[in-house]
Amino acid sequence: MKNILILGGEGYIGNALHEYFSKKKFRLTSFDNLIYNQKNKKKNSNKYQFIKGDIRKKKDLKKINKEYDAVIFLAGLVGDPITKKYKKVSSDINETATKQVIKEIYKKGNAKKFIFISTCSNYGMSKSKYLTENHKLKPLSPYAKSKVKIEKFILGLKKKSNFNPTILRFATAFGYSNRMRYDLTVNQFTKDLFIKKYLEIYDFNTWRPYCHVKDFARLIELVILSKKNLTAYQVFNAGSNKNNFTKKKIGTKIKKLIGGKIKYLKKSQDKRNYIVDFSKVKKILKFKPKFSIEFGIREILKKIKTDINFEKLGNYKIKS
Ligand SMILES: NC(=O)c1ccc[n+]([C@@H]2O[C@H](COP(=O)([O-])OP(=O)(O)OC[C@H]3O[C@@H](n4cnc5c(N)ncnc54)[C@H](O)[C@@H]3O)[C@@H](O)[C@H]2O)c1
Incomplete structure (x- = not known):
């Protein structure tokens, strides 16, 4: 049985990890401050323990003083809009506290593997096609700027045998999770076309890679189970080359399945534009995503009818 600590385990990706790992020989400890007032309906068991805590608070962090086979770092204010809306909270959590927690784990050496989840948003706006891990990073939002700083901090730590960090630059996630975003x-797009039968898309010709949340869970498992010499101090783009799409292409795929009307707006709200290369993760970790965009859309359509309070199902407003 592997003992895994997930910092920020009650979010969108954390819940997908819980669902995937609950069927495996993994014992999860989830540490999270439930910043969106999200409800955690999962029961503590010998395979899952929830600790309510804030990575900004030293006394909360004392509750997680054990040895772990892996620590997965997901905690933070996630996304461009929410970090622009709460700039100070964002830098307190995504930079100051994140750095402090990583320093502690490094000092204690209590995690055999440390997995930091970063983002392809770090590439910002780029004309070059198929950006590899070595490409220059051009973060645009406070969200991505913090991720770039933390990546640099981790890679700058002096190597030692009991700290084995891996950085995964996730594509934009999609699909259903018990904490929906x-x-x-x-x-x-799926929600708007299904509920309102109408969707507005800005920056419709901008490219981005996508990956299903279940595939991210499979990739994290691969990192945990791989030999340290393949993963330590490595950065991997996480996704697949064939899942780079423009927003217009995504809209068209969804419209094909649901119908409805799409309006393409001229105004620009999000200048991010990047096509990413995922050959490294495929070659070294043999990672190939299984779930298509269409699978994700159909899966959301099955569940969406029971979702209410859409304004709470996303990173819109943090608790005061
Ligand atoms: N979802 C995506 O498309 C995507 C893409 C690239 C990278 N990522 C990365 O994956 C990770 C998880 O993203 P997500 O989509 O699940 O976001 P999310 O917002 O659903 O999850 C983040 C979790 O962190 C918790 N949290 C926030 N501040 C905290 C604090 N101070 N102390 C403890 N917990 C705190 C929140 O309560 C939440 O449960 C993030 O690091 C994000 O940058 C996500």
């Missing part, structure tokens, strides 16, 4: 492109 309808503020993510595929999920939001």
Whole structure:
């Protein structure tokens, strides 16, 4: 049985990890401050323990003083809009506290593997096609700027045998999770076309890669189970080359399945534009995503009828 600590385990990706790992020989400890007032309906068991805590608070962090096979770092204010809305909270959590927690784990050496979830948003706006991990980063939002700083901090730590960090630059996630985020492109487009039968798309010709949340869970499992020499101090783009799409292409795929009307707006709200290369993760970790955009859309359509209070299902407003 592997003992895994997930910092920020009650979010969109954390819940997908819980669902996937609950069927495996993994014992999860989830540490989260439930910043969106999200409800955690999962029961503590010998395979899952929830600790309510804030990475900004030293006394809360004392509650997680064990040895772990892996620590997965997901905690933070996630996404461009929410970090622009709460700039100070964002830098307190995504930079100051994140750095402090990583320093502690490094000092204690209590995690055999440390997995930091970063983002392809770090590439910002780029004309070059198929950006590899070595490409220059041009973060645009406070969200991505913090991720770039933390990546640099981790890679700058002096190597030692009991700290084995891996950085995964996730593509934009999609698909259903028990903590749903309808503020993510595929999920939001599906919701708008299904509920309102109408969708507005800005920056419709901008490119971005996408990956299903279940595939991210499979990738994290691969990192945990791989030999350290393949993963330590490595950065991987996480996704697949064939899932780079423009927003217009995503809209068209969804419209094909649901119908409705799409309006393409001239105004620009999000200048991010990047096509990413995922050959490294495929070659070294043999990672190939299984779930298509269409699978994700159909899965959301099955569940969406029971979702209410859409304004709470996403990263819109933090608790005061
Ligand atoms: N969802 C995506 O498309 C995507 C893409 C690239 C990278 N990522 C990365 O994956 C990770 C998880 O993203 P997500 O989509 O699940 O976001 P999310 O907002 O659903 O989850 C983040 C979790 O962190 C918790 N949290 C926030 N501040 C905290 C604090 N101070 N102390 C403890 N917990 C705190 C929140 O309560 C939430 O449960 C993030 O690091 C994000 O940058 C996500």
